[in-house]
Amino acid sequence: MICIVDYGLGNMESIKKMINKIGTNAIISSDKDVIEESSMLILPGVGAFDQGMINLNKMGLKDVLYTEVILRQKPILGICLGMQLMTKSSEEGTMKGLGWVKAVVKKFPQRQSLKVPHMGWNYVYGGQNQVLTDKARFYFVHSYYVDNENDSDILYKTLYSDIEFTSVFKVGNIMGIQAHPEKSHRYGMEFLRGFIANEFA
Amino acid sequence: MSLPRIIPTLLLSNYGLVKTVNYKSPNYLGDPVNAVKIFNDKNADEIILLDIQSSVNGTEPNYSLIKKIAGEAFMPFTYGGGIRSVEMAKRILASGAEKVSLNTINYDSPRILTELSKEVGSQSVVGAFDVRKDWFGRKKVYNKNRKEAKAYEPLDYARILVDRGAGELFITDVDREGTYKGYDIEFFATIAEKIDVPVVCNGGCNNRQNIKEVFQKTEVSGCAVGSLFLYSGPHKAFLLSYWTYE
Numbered sequence: 001m002i003c004i005v006d007y008g009l010g011n012m013e014s015i016k017k018m019i020n021k022i023g024t025n026a027i028i029s030s031d032k033d034v035i036e037e038s039s040m041l042i043l044p045g046v047g048a049f050d051q052g053m054i055n056l057n058k059m060g061l062k063d064v065l066y067t068e069v070i071l072r073q074k075p076i077l078g079i080c081l082g083m084q085l086m087t088k089s090s091e092e093g094t095m096k097g098l099g100w101v102k103a104v105v106k107k108f109p110q111r112q113s114l115k116v117p118h119m120g121w122n123y124v125y126g127g128q129n130q131v132l133t134d135k136a137r138f139y140f141v142h143s144y145y146v147d148n149e150n151d152s153d154i155l156y157k158t159l160y161s162d163i164e165f166t167s168v169f170k171v172g173n174i175m176g177i178q179a180h181p182e183k184s185h186r187y188g189m190e191f192l193r194g195f196i197a198n199e200f201a
Numbered sequence: 202m203s204l205p206r207i208i209p210t211l212l213l214s215n216y217g218l219v220k221t222v223n224y225k226s227p228n229y230l231g232d233p234v235n236a237v238k239i240f241n242d243k244n245a246d247e248i249i250l251l252d253i254q255s256s257v258n259g260t261e262p263n264y265s266l267i268k269k270i271a272g273e274a275f276m277p278f279t280y281g282g283g284i285r286s287v288e289m290a291k292r293i294l295a296s297g298a299e300k301v302s303l304n305t306i307n308y309d310s311p312r313i314l315t316e317l318s319k320e321v322g323s324q325s326v327v328g329a330f331d332v333r334k335d336w337f338g339r340k341k342v343y344n345k346n347r348k349e350a351k352a353y354e355p356l357d358y359a360r361i362l363v364d365r366g367a368g369e370l371f372i373t374d375v376d377r378e379g380t381y382k383g384y385d386i387e388f389f390a391t392i393a394e395k396i397d398v399p400v401v402c403n404g405g406c407n408n409r410q411n412i413k414e415v416f417q418k419t420e421v422s423g424c425a426v427g428s429l430f431l432y433s434g435p436h437k438a439f440l441l442s443y444w445t446y447e
Contacts, residue, residue: 013297017272046294047322115399117324117368120206120422121246139247139277141299141324183299185244185275 002026002196003038005065007055009081010044014182022193032064040196041065041074045081049105049144050093052085062098069100073173077195083169083176084146092144101171102149114161117143124156124167124179131194132156136187138167138179146178155200170200205416206423209240210249210403213282220428221253221379233266237273247277249371249401249425251302255283257346262289264296271297281329281371285309287317294325302327302371308347311365318366323398328367330358332388333375340388343375355388359396369399371425377405379428384411390419401425 002019004012004026012028019026026042027034035041043065045052056062068074078086087097090105097105108116123137140158145165148154158167158178169176175195181188194200211233212219218233233250240248250270255262260283271278281302284290290301290313303314307328318326332355333343342358344350353361359370372392374385382405393400399422406412406426415421 011271011297011299013268013272014275018275021275046299046325110397112397115397115422119324119369119399141277143322143324180277180299183247183275183277185241188275 001038002040002042003034004028004042004044005035005061005082006030007043007045007052007059007061009047009052009055010079011046011180011182012044015042015044015079018182018189019192019196022189022196024196030059030061032060035061035064035068039074041068041076043076043078043082043085045079045083045085046141047081048092049081049084049090049097050095052081053093053095053097056085056098065098069174075173075195075198076175078174078176079182080142080178080180083178084144086174086176087146090144100174101153101169101176103146103153103166103169105144106147107144108160108163111161114163117141118145118160121184122158122160122167122179124158126154126156127168131199132187132190136190138177138181138184138187138191140167140179142178146176175200205421206246206401207412208247208249208401208423208425209236209245210251210425210427211236212427213250213252214254219253234269234273237270237278241273241275245276247279247299247423248274249279249281249302250298252280252282257283259283262293264292267293267296267298279327279371281327285313287313287320290317290326291321294321300325300327300369302329303367304329304331305344305347307362307365308344308350314362315366318368323366323368326367327369327371327401328359328362328365329371329373330355330362331373331375340374340385356392356395359392359400363396363398367398369401369422370396371401371403373425374402374404378403380405381407381428383407384415384424386414386418389415389421393420393422399423403427 016026084105086100087103091107155170156168181191277299279300280298285306331343341351342353389402401423403425
């Protein structure tokens with residue numbers, strides 16, 4: 001059973017629908033018991049960094065997530081803001097992130113030729129094992145991006161103008177994707193299928 | 202640059218799908234959820250749903266319809282039409298829309314867009330406005346129900362919306378809407394060139410070549426397409442079509 005962690009932010013229904021479409025069950029919940037009993041977790045998220053951390057704290061989810069993810073090493077996928085919250089900090093806010101991944105979140109620079117937010121379909125590339133099809137693309141909507149300290153944590157990169165950023169990272173049981181698989185039709189389904197089947201190992 | 206976007210734009214009136222010409226004389230087409238499923242299967246980049254009645258009637262959006270549509274859509278989806286409070290917009294986003302589009306409310310209460318942008322992030326907030334030629338053939342900002350709109354020059358107004366916090370602009374050329382006359386490339390080029398957020402043009406798309414031209418000659422980020430995808434043939438029979446991604 002996959003638990004989509006409900007901390008008040010993100011396209012939870014869409015993620016659930018897509019997981020159902022690829023033939024698995026998912027439950028949307030903020031209940032500690034459900035999170036503990038699930039086999040995999042998804043941390044969704046749309047919105048601002050500090051709001052995300054505030055919600056996680058307010059709902060008392062930090063501890064149970066730490067136990068399940070860090071101590072019990074339960075597979076977890078962070079999506080968009082969910083991915084960013086897993087890092088140490090973000091230029092978008094003043095609060096500390098969960099700090100599970102050695103990375104920080106940076107803002108796209110303010111430039112004439114660079115439209116921010118990065119909004120639209122874009123390609124991902126890299127990936128040691130060929131889990132995704134060759135020209136896999138996803139829908140991105142973000143003004144901030146993840147900057148990993150270790151190259152070995154980066155699974156896929158994406159190029160926006162001349163800025164190359166991490167589109168997918170993987171550190172053991174912890175994965176993060178900057179784009180929205182639930183809004184990336186066939187590519188999103190391909191990605192989620194890969195995550196659920198642990199093909200990205 | 203990000204890949205250019207082609208965005209089927211569906212108009213709702215009293216919860217049914219309609220199509221208009223110059224935003225007048227709506228022609229009823231059917232169930233919006235079915236339309237979304239079809240665009241799903243054809244892997245459409247994203248879709249826009251505009252309720253053209255809400256603003257006039259002052260009604261609430263049909264949140265359960267929005268939920269249904271968002272649940273069916275495996276691509277991003279923007280909802281607009283009669284949004285007049287931060288709470289309403291947030292509820293629409295919570296119902297599953299990726300972005301909300303604010304148009305008429307920007308003339309009445311400018312701060313709503315700003316507040317909303319602060320709360321949910323500018324990437325989820327689209328500033329929308331219509332343009333129409335005045336008696337002298339100059340394009341001015343236009344709103345069917347707000348006469349004060351025409352005091353604005355389109356480029357100035359575009360900047361105003363961006364300054365207020367719009368993460369994207371959706372501009373409709375009412376003169377061309379539903380007409381198949383082709384997008385006004387010159388006009389949209391001027392706007393997109395000077396604006397730092399993504400600009401989506403709407404109104405007049407007549408063929409694939411027209412869209413290609415927009416992306417070649419302007420910095421427009423996306424083309425909203427209405428009639429071309431919904432109709433086909435001389436009798437305007439209802440037919441949905443989409444092109445495989447170029």
